[in-house]
Amino acid sequence: MSTTILILDAAASACDVLLARTYNSFLSVRKRSIGARRLPLLCSFFPPLRAHAMQDSTGANGPSEGSTERCLTEQAARLTDLARELHDAAAALASRAAADEQSLRTRALALDSDLRRLQSSVNSDLKNGSIDPTVAEKVEEELDRARYALSEGDAAFLLPTKAQGKFLKMFLGPVNVRATRKEIQLKVKEEYNNYRDRTAILFLLFPSILLLLRSWIWDGCFPTLPVQLYQAWLLFLYTSLALRENVLRANGSDIRPWWIYHHYCAMLMALISLTWEIKGEPDCGFKQRGVQLFLAWAIMQGVAMLLQNRYQRQRLYTRIALGKAKRMDVVWGETAGVRGQLLLLCPILFTLQGFEAYVGVLLLRIALFGATSEWQVIVCGILLIVMAVGNFVNTVQTLMEKSRVKARVKRIKTKQDMDH
Structure with a gap:
């Protein structure tokens, strides 16, 4: 026990x-x-560094400052090596992509040259009568398909670009604004159309508010500041439209040059009108007659823009579906579509152009024979007349081109019916 x-x-x-x-x-x-917790947090993500730092920091006298500094140094060196490796890989990828792009560009140029040569040969043979028109029509259809696939797909950026012009170089410098991917180009075009829709509403709203305030609050006399703010907005609007249209042309959009020149003239007129003194009493109504008519014309322009945007966008989608327009085309210049649109839009457009010319003539009369003889009034009157004449000529040319196309289609259909 x-x-x-x-x-x-x-x-x-x-x-x-x-x-x-x-x-x-x-x-x-x-x-x-x-x-050990005193070591930097980054060391915990690298097991070799962490083990090495823990071994050095747990000596007889506790953790040392040298081990922490060594950990940071090794960490920075490791990240630098990774960054260099990534840079070298990216440079190699860019070099391979540039070589592949140059090869594809050469093939695209050769294909475009072959398409042009074959089209010229078909036209020559058709003119000489050495080829059957039916065969020529089939060949042209195949050529149209090939051109569409080349110009409307992702291979479009391989083709030579249009000159960007001095306007873009003045604002952006010598930079390439052409997108390499088709979806980006289409997004730019869609944003341009949406921008025109928004600005058309503002184009109608701003002058209407100014005229209403003149009648209700300002006793029939415009103050200077609201009118100049509206003119500054017009300068911004036409400048932004001109920039967007130049970018669209560089990306393959078939915008008629006149519409861009029209916006240049409108930009110049808005800039000059900012220096135009808005005279008040006495005899305010007579002195501001030109301003009233200009705002009335702006209201009509807003209505016309809304109608054009509504009808022409639908018409453009139809033309794209039929293969008669490219996906990068915009609604400027597409004056009308079906007969109902012609009956509605053409009278409005011609009335607007006539009223624009009338306002320009009135400004010249006021400057030459009236109480206001400032040079700004003369220049604005001349610009309005130039824009009215240019719009009228462009509208007539568009209608004549449409009539020729319709006559050609009618002749082809008649010939096909006779062959059958």
Whole structure:
């Protein structure tokens, strides 16, 4: 019995010693872990660096500052090496892409040259009568499909671009604004159409508000500031439209040059009108007659823009579906479509152009024979007349072109019916 008690006492003593050693070891490990937490957090993401830093930081005197600095240095060196590797890989990829693009560009130019040569040969043979018109028509259809696939797909950027012009270079410098992907080009075109829709509403709203305020609040006399703010907005509007249209032309859109020149003239007129003194009393109504007529013309222009945007966009979608227009074309210059649109739009457009010319003539009369003889009035009158004549000529040319196309289609259908 006594022997058993002695054995139990010895075992208890051994357990006490073991527990004491375990507790001391726990405290030592805890102190080391607290010291290790002083290392930067980035070291924990790299196991080799972390093990090396932990080994150096848990010496006899606790964690050292040199181990932390060494960890940061090795970390920065590792990231620098990774950045260099990524740079080299990106440079190699760009080099391969440039070589592939040059090869594709050469093929695209050769294909475009072959299409032009074959089209010229077909036209020459058809003119000389050495080819059947039916065969020539089939060949032209195939050529149209090939041109459409080349110009309307992602290969379009491989073809030579149109000159960007001095206007874009003046605002943006000698930069290439042509998108390499077709979806980006179409997004630019869609944003341009949406911008025209928004500005057409504002074009109608701003002059209407000015005329209403003149009658209700300003006692028939425009103050200078609201009119000049409207003219500043016109300058911004026409400048932004001209910029967007030049970008669209560089990306393959078939915008008639006149519409861009029209916006240049409108920009110049808005800029000059900002320096035009808006005279008040006495005889305010007579002095501001030109401003009233210009705002009335602006209201008519807003109505015409809304109608054009509505009808012409639908017409353009139809022409694109029929293959008669490109996806990058816009609604400028597409004067009318079906007969109902002709009956509605043409009278409005011709009336608007006539009224625009009338306002220009009136401004010249006021400047030459009236109380206001400022040079701004003369220049604005001349610009309005030039824009009215240009719009009229462009509208007539568009209608004549449509009539020729319709006559050609009618002749082809008649010939096909006779052959059958």
